[in-house]
Amino acid sequence: MSQTLFRLRIKAGEHERNDCPVSFRINRNAPEINGVPLTDPSLVSEDGHRIPGQWTEEGEDLVLHFVIGHLPRGASAEYIVTAGGEPDSGGVRFIEKENKLDVEIAGKYFTSFVYDPEIAKPYIGPVMGPYGDSFTRLDFETKEHPHHRSIWLGIGDVNGIDIWNEPAGRHGKQKLTGFAEKTDGPVLAQFSSTQVWTTFDGKPQVDESRTVTFYNTPEHARFVDFDFTFTVTRGQVEFGATKEAGPLGIRVAESMKVDNGGTMVNSFGSVGEAECWGQRAQWCDYFGNVGGHTLGIAAFDHPDNADYPTYWHIRNYGLLAANNFYFLGGKLFKKGQSISYKHRIYFHEGDTTQGKVADKYQDYIHPPKIEKV
Numbered sequence: 001m002s003q004t005l006f007r008l009r010i011k012a013g014e015h016e017r018n019d020c021p022v023s024f025r026i027n028r029n030a031p032e033i034n035g036v037p038l039t040d041p042s043l044v045s046e047d048g049h050r051i052p053g054q055w056t057e058e059g060e061d062l063v064l065h066f067v068i069g070h071l072p073r074g075a076s077a078e079y080i081v082t083a084g085g086e087p088d089s090g091g092v093r094f095i096e097k098e099n100k101l102d103v104e105i106a107g108k109y110f111t112s113f114v115y116d117p118e119i120a121k122p123y124i125g126p127v128m129g130p131y132g133d134s135f136t137r138l139d140f141e142t143k144e145h146p147h148h149r150s151i152w153l154g155i156g157d158v159n160g161i162d163i164w165n166e167p168a169g170r171h172g173k174q175k176l177t178g179f180a181e182k183t184d185g186p187v188l189a190q191f192s193s194t195q196v197w198t199t200f201d202g203k204p205q206v207d208e209s210r211t212v213t214f215y216n217t218p219e220h221a222r223f224v225d226f227d228f229t230f231t232v233t234r235g236q237v238e239f240g241a242t243k244e245a246g247p248l249g250i251r252v253a254e255s256m257k258v259d260n261g262g263t264m265v266n267s268f269g270s271v272g273e274a275e276c277w278g279q280r281a282q283w284c285d286y287f288g289n290v291g292g293h294t295l296g297i298a299a300f301d302h303p304d305n306a307d308y309p310t311y312w313h314i315r316n317y318g319l320l321a322a323n324n325f326y327f328l329g330g331k332l333f334k335k336g337q338s339i340s341y342k343h344r345i346y347f348h349e350g351d352t353t354q355g356k357v358a359d360k361y362q363d364y365i366h367p368p369k370i371e372k373v
Helices: 357-365
Strands: 003-011 017-027 042-045 050-052 054-058 061-071 076-083 092-097 100-105 108-114 151-158 161-163 173-184 188-198 204-215 221-231 237-239 245-251 263-266 283-290 293-301 312-314 319-322 331-333 338-349 369-372
Touching: 017 221, 017 357, 017 369, 050 061, 061 076, 092 173, 092 188, 108 204, 151 204, 151 221, 151 237, 173 204, 245 293, 245 338, 283 312, 283 357, 293 319, 293 357, 331 338, 338 357
Parallel strands: none
Antiparallel strands: 003 076, 003 369, 017 061, 042 050, 042 076, 054 061, 092 100, 100 108, 151 161, 151 245, 173 188, 188 204, 204 221, 221 338, 237 331, 245 319, 263 283, 283 293, 293 338, 312 319
């Protein structure tokens, strides 16, 4: 028997919302939820339409996550939040395997987080599309940029150490030191991990923590949020002015790249490497033919990030990376300092217009307003 907790009003604002992940934060001691078993939450509309919800914890708050299927521009909708309803059997699930986490959405394999210590850096990939082919490249046999493994973090100059490329015997490494959190459910799956970036011989340089979130949205429009922080705990750290950096790097599927007929577009409408490389933009989208269908990958920069909007290291051969270090001259951090970044990666069907990339970016930086009524 479900129990009513409180009522929420969701306002679309100036943008039409479709398959839009949202969240509502409430103090865990609020009278509406204090002492109530918060199992199997749902949002139920006046006409009985049900949206699955999922709770996560953040400090003194609980966060209710859900996905809005459709809400027209300027419209609002009210839902009763309940607990103790019918559990959802689907959603986003982690499957733990040796040195990796597989991610399943609605019972189908989507991607993996791979942290094999024999590989220099953890990566996420492949990323499966709606027709059974990967959005990203993951080819351990290639000699062309073999360190470009689907989705990764890297910087080519960390105190003079290359932790982007992998020159034999002298490249840096990223060692996973543990998981702070792993949660999955009907709305999302999320992990938080810690890594130490080292020399080839294992001397620590900088600590990095990341939180990666996968959402239960349709196969033609999927999102991965990538939030990460670098913290200096051992003397100073310099990120050099290198183009071999992201820190976020994405390698698109070979058939998608511009060299094979694909297209890159940025938020200002610039097209192609000549117009997009080395330019600032809120987002870049890369789309092309994958298995006979047009698929695309858009990377979003967040206004909270330092030096927003970022410059882009984006290439016709298939690289998509957000990089301020090369174009702004690097950064020097003293012991105790840190820097954080937020990015959303949007995997979509169709080109930039068909995938409504600009609208999805607004969902990211200007989500619907949610209030308790």
